[in-house]
Amino acid sequence: MKKWIGLVSLCLVCSEAWAGTAFMDSFDTADTIDINSNYATRQAGGVVSAQYTGNQDWYAIGGNKLVHRGGGEIVLNANLADYLVGHDFEISLKQTMLNTNSNWTAVYLTSATEPTRSNSRLGFHTWGTGQLAAVYTVYGGTGAAGAAYTATARTPAQMNALWQENFGTDFDRTAEHLIQFISTAGAGGTNTFDFVVDGVVVIDDKVYTFNDDTVRQIEMVGTIPNHSDGGNGALYDDLTVEGFVPALSTIRLIGISDSL
Numbered sequence: 001m002k003k004w005i006g007l008v009s010l011c012l013v014c015s016e017a018w019a020g021t022a023f024m025d026s027f028d029t030a031d032t033i034d035i036n037s038n039y040a041t042r043q044a045g046g047v048v049s050a051q052y053t054g055n056q057d058w059y060a061i062g063g064n065k066l067v068h069r070g071g072g073e074i075v076l077n078a079n080l081a082d083y084l085v086g087h088d089f090e091i092s093l094k095q096t097m098l099n100t101n102s103n104w105t106a107v108y109l110t111s112a113t114e115p116t117r118s119n120s121r122l123g124f125h126t127w128g129t130g131q132l133a134a135v136y137t138v139y140g141g142t143g144a145a146g147a148a149y150t151a152t153a154r155t156p157a158q159m160n161a162l163w164q165e166n167f168g169t170d171f172d173r174t175a176e177h178l179i180q181f182i183s184t185a186g187a188g189g190t191n192t193f194d195f196v197v198d199g200v201v202v203i204d205d206k207v208y209t210f211n212d213d214t215v216r217q218i219e220m221v222g223t224i225p226n227h228s229d230g231g232n233g234a235l236y237d238d239l240t241v242e243g244f245v246p247a248l249s250t251i252r253l254i255g256i257s258d259s260l
């Protein structure tokens with residue numbers, strides 16, 4: 001005689017999530033001084049699409065890249081907190097430093113309590129090639145709300161040594177480089193990131209924490225004089241944020257019946 005047990009298992013999988021592209025700007029559009037030209041199409045590779053606000057006059061689009069040709073600050077007008085806070089994430093970009101003096105260009109993450117470059121806990125600036133004391137200055141730190149970032153610099157000699165070790169050549173400061181901040185979420189909101197250039201870990205496990213979890217925005221600023229070096233400053237391409245990207249909620253119903 002068969003005995004029916006009726007075993008039904010209900011499985012609900014809601015907001016299944018994975019690492020995905022929260023934001024990506026290819027800057028692929030015709031040369032223009034309007035840095036928001038065609039922005040939705042340029043940013044179609046991510047789930048967030050937004051315009052840049054602020055001092056746009058110091059930037060342009062040229063050769064399908066963002067040209068930083070002056071000093072002013074711009075802000076990507078999107079809050080990326082949901083994709084970054086409490087999660088592993090990666091911010092990457094391609095950068096070419098054309099400036100030959102000792103000025104710099106910077107990209108960094110802000111929060112509600114760390115709203116400017118001076119207190120950002122994740123970011124960097126790249127020096128013009130005339131600056132012989134440093135190639136990069138990288139931000140981090142765990143201070144109180146609004147405290148200044150904790151800097152780690154890398155000198156030309158340090159970069160040359162790393163490049164000799166990995167590629168057998170000196171580091172070319174004028175070439176395009178892929179920059180990655182690969183961040184790992186830690187206990188108690190204290191995170192670490194690796195600062196990676198062309199696949200080489202330049203700074204390992206830099207510790208940081210923001211004092212606010214509600215806002216994360218990308219900003220850019222610099223001290224490059226307007227149209228110095230015949231209009232060159234720095235070029236940016238493929239600004240990308242990979243993070244926690246919730247998929248469309250899915251509901252899976254599994255019914256299992258068995259009999260003995």
Ligand SMILES: [Ca+2]
Nearest residue numbers: 026027028064
């Ligand atoms: Ca491009």
Ligand SMILES: [Ca+2]
Nearest residue numbers: 193194204205
């Ligand atoms: Ca590491």
